Amino acid sequence: MEEERYKKLKEIIGIYLPEDVKLDAITAESHFINELNINSANLVDIVLDVEDAFDIMLENDDMDQMETVKDALQIIDKKLAEK
Amino acid sequence: MAKRVVITGMGVCAPNGHTLGNFSKALEEGESGIQFHQQLADLNFGCQIAGQPQLTDAHIANYFTPLQLRGLNASGLVYGVIAGVDAWKDAGLLIDPKGTPDWDSGIIFGTGILGVDKFRESIHLVDAGNTRRLGSTSVIQTMASGISAYLGGILGCGNQVTTNSSACTTGTEGLLMAYERIKSGKATRMLTGSCSDSGPYVWGGFDAMRILPRTYNENPSTASRPMSASAAGFVPGSGAGALVVESLESAQKRGAKIYAEILGGAVNSGGQRGEGTMTAPNSEAVQRCILQAIDNSEIEKNQIDLINGHLTATAKDPMEIANWSRALQRSGLDFPYINSFKDTVGHCLAAAGSIECVGAVLQFTEQKLFGNNNCKDLHPKILEQIAATKIPQQTIPYSPQIIAKASFGFGDVNACVIFRAFND
Numbered sequence: 001m002e003e004e005r006y007k008k009l010k011e012i013i014g015i016y017l018p019e020d021v022k023l024d025a026i027t028a029e030s031h032f033i034n035e036l037n038i039n040s041a042n043l044v045d046i047v048l049d050v051e052d053a054f055d056i057m058l059e060n061d062d063m064d065q066m067e068t069v070k071d072a073l074q075i076i077d078k079k080l081a082e083k
Numbered sequence: 084m085a086k087r088v089v090i091t092g093m094g095v096c097a098p099n100g101h102t103l104g105n106f107s108k109a110l111e112e113g114e115s116g117i118q119f120h121q122q123l124a125d126l127n128f129g130c131q132i133a134g135q136p137q138l139t140d141a142h143i144a145n146y147f148t149p150l151q152l153r154g155l156n157a158s159g160l161v162y163g164v165i166a167g168v169d170a171w172k173d174a175g176l177l178i179d180p181k182g183t184p185d186w187d188s189g190i191i192f193g194t195g196i197l198g199v200d201k202f203r204e205s206i207h208l209v210d211a212g213n214t215r216r217l218g219s220t221s222v223i224q225t226m227a228s229g230i231s232a233y234l235g236g237i238l239g240c241g242n243q244v245t246t247n248s249s250a251c252t253t254g255t256e257g258l259l260m261a262y263e264r265i266k267s268g269k270a271t272r273m274l275t276g277s278c279s280d281s282g283p284y285v286w287g288g289f290d291a292m293r294i295l296p297r298t299y300n301e302n303p304s305t306a307s308r309p310m311s312a313s314a315a316g317f318v319p320g321s322g323a324g325a326l327v328v329e330s331l332e333s334a335q336k337r338g339a340k341i342y343a344e345i346l347g348g349a350v351n352s353g354g355q356r357g358e359g360t361m362t363a364p365n366s367e368a369v370q371r372c373i374l375q376a377i378d379n380s381e382i383e384k385n386q387i388d389l390i391n392g393h394l395t396a397t398a399k400d401p402m403e404i405a406n407w408s409r410a411l412q413r414s415g416l417d418f419p420y421i422n423s424f425k426d427t428v429g430h431c432l433a434a435a436g437s438i439e440c441v442g443a444v445l446q447f448t449e450q451k452l453f454g455n456n457n458c459k460d461l462h463p464k465i466l467e468q469i470a471a472t473k474i475p476q477q478t479i480p481y482s483p484q485i486i487a488k489a490s491f492g493f494g495d496v497n498a499c500v501i502f503r504a505f506n507d
Contacts, residue, residue: 015150019180041219045153048218 005054005076009069012049016042028070046072054080088265089505091339092174092327094276095441096162098134098320098428101142103173107445110453111478115304115427117318126283130295132303134320134429135281136162151233157198157224160233162323162434163278167192167234170325171274175339176238184241187271191261192231192325193246193253194277195433198224199284230278242270250492251393252350253277254324254436255500259348261328262500271333276325279434286319292362294397295319307430309394309423310404310465310474311458317395320429324437326444331507341505343447346382346485348500349375359495363399366406369497373410373489376499384411387419387501388483389452391443393491394423395430396457401464403491408468418469420481426456436490436498443488447504452481 006028014023018037025036032038038046043066047058050072056079058066066072093103098116100106109116116134123131138161144152146164155161167190171178201224208216223229228246235244243264247257254277261273279285289295296315299306307318334341351372353365377384390407394400407421408414424442431438446452454477461471482504489499 015153019148039219042150044219048216 006073008053009050009072009076012046012053013069016046026069028073030069031067032069050076056080056083085266086268087331088262088328088345089331089334090326090328090342090345090444091334092170092176093342093441093444094166094169094173094325095323095438096136096165097322097324097431097438098136101136101138101165103169106442107449109427110424110442110445111449111451113427113454113456113477117303117306117427117429119300119303123283124300128283128287128290129293129297130290130316130319131300132306132318133281133286134318134322134431136322154218154220155224156201156204157229157280158200158282158321159194159197159278159280159323160224160230162321163192163194163230163276164233164237166276166278166323166325167274168237170276170327171238174327175337176327178238182239184239186241188238188240189242189264189270189273190231190234190240190244191247191257191273191275192234192277193248193257193433194227194230195248195250195253195279196285197227197229197280199280200282201225203284234274238274240274242273248433249496250494251430251432251435252490252492252496252498253433254438254440255488255490255498256350256436258326258328258345258437258440259350259498259500262345262348265328265330272327272329274325274327276323276437277434278323279321279432281321285321285432289319305457307396307426308457309396309425310400310455310462311396312460312462314396314398314400314462316397317425318429320431320435322428322431322434322438324434324439324441326437326440343444343502344505346501346503347376347380348498349379350496350498351375352497353495355495361495362493364491364497365495366402368495369403369406369491370410372497372499373407373487376487376501380501382485382501384413386485387411387487389446389486390419390421391439391486391488392421392423393489395425401462404465404468414468416470416472418473420452420473420475422453422455422475424453426458439490440488440500443486444502446481446483446486447502450480450482452479452483454478
């Protein structure tokens with residue numbers, strides 16, 4: 001289950017990677033902006049894609065805390081548990 | 084010392100051709116890009132025909148990254164990027180996605196309104212209380228300067244990067260702004276052009292003004308009739324044109340091909356005084372603009388071989404001819420050759436000036452005068468002023484030395500540029 005969520009999230013993140021960052025550079029510890037070089041404006045789009053993919057809704061606070069891939073996974077888990 | 088300014092690259096995304104070669108061939112053969120649009124019929128438009136570049140997704144994908152393509156819903160932006168990138172490559176310039184900014188190269192790329200469809204999408208989300216769902220691309224696709232911003236990023240330009248807007252003079256005005264910048268030494272090279280969105284939200288306002296033809300919905304290719312007695316209004320169009328202009332010094336240093344030299348030009352306004360209004364030109368202003376362009380270019384009135392007019396296919400065409408004739412003090416057989424490209428592309432609004440400048444300049448290198456279409460029945464008021472032979476009805480072999488190109492726009496604004504064949 002968790003493995004599946006991680007895979008789904010990685011696919012979403014992959015779309016927003018700069019051309020010189022490879023998909024396998026993504027790990028649970030990766031920092032979206034500092035390590036994966038994702039444009040901060042695109043974090044907004046990642047959140048929207050995550051909402052669509054998992055059928056959840058993220059609050060402003062959730063977004064502020066979402067700095068790494070692990071953060072994102074935890075928020076997704078929490079939201080799915082609340083459903 | 085003022086620099087001489089030349090054109091070294093061109094790109095186009097027009098209703099009748101989205102490569103320079105196809106566009107040139109279409110102008111030569113009088114191939115129309117005007118088509119019937121079912122969407123306009125479904126929306127009860129009076130004019131259900133329009134000019135729109137025919138692009139495939141595969142072609143568009145050559146110009147944008149997969150990420151840029153996500154949620155891309157701004158047709159003018161697509162046309163502008165295609166024309167701009169093609170012009171840059173045509174000029175033999177490299178695109179280095181890494182490197183440092185090219186401090187000597189800039190962009191002046193105009194538009195009337197950008198990303199109308201994207202804006203509509205955003206309006207629906209906002210009105211539904213869903214602002215948070217707009218994502219990151221609604222601003223960059225709908226800001227007027229989105230087009231210069233996209234091109235600036237793709238090409239890495241480090242000089243001035245901006246967008247001008249002056250209705251249907253936009254493209255010609257932008258070319259002159261770029262020319263001035265190079266002439267004064269503030270930049271070595273400028274990509275200039277303009278783009279205009281397609282679709283009912285752009286064209287609707289003109290349909291409502293009842294200035295578009297309503298009786299040609301079954302005969303799209305004959306609808307746009309510049310200089311014709313049966314001209315029934317302009318056919319709305321869309322697309323983009325782009326030109327790389329640079330100092331002669333720089334062009335020669337890097338051995339670039341040179342399409343033509345820009346000798347000079349002028350822009351002005353009739354102030355919406357006298358016969359000039361928001362939507363109609365003041366003739367005195369038009370004539371002054373033409374004369375100033377001639378003065379600025381240091382040529383004589385009789386040196387102009389060929390005019391590429393604004394000539395939209397409205398009742399104003401005879402007046403435009405009168406303005407050229409009075410300004411140049413030339414009439415009958417002494418009048419220069421004149422043509423309009425709106426017969427096959429329609430009136431591409433903010434993109435008109437640059438698409439037509441590209442077409443005008445192609446006549447130097449093709450050594451042809453692109454013929455007029457749909458005006459075998461020349462307007463009698465035009466024939467009172469100039470000889471019919473000055474309005475060729477088909478493409479002829481011709482080597483123009485000096486071409487004058489003018490564009491006029493809502494707001495009573497005018498622009499006129501003078502090109503010369505490059506034979507140094």
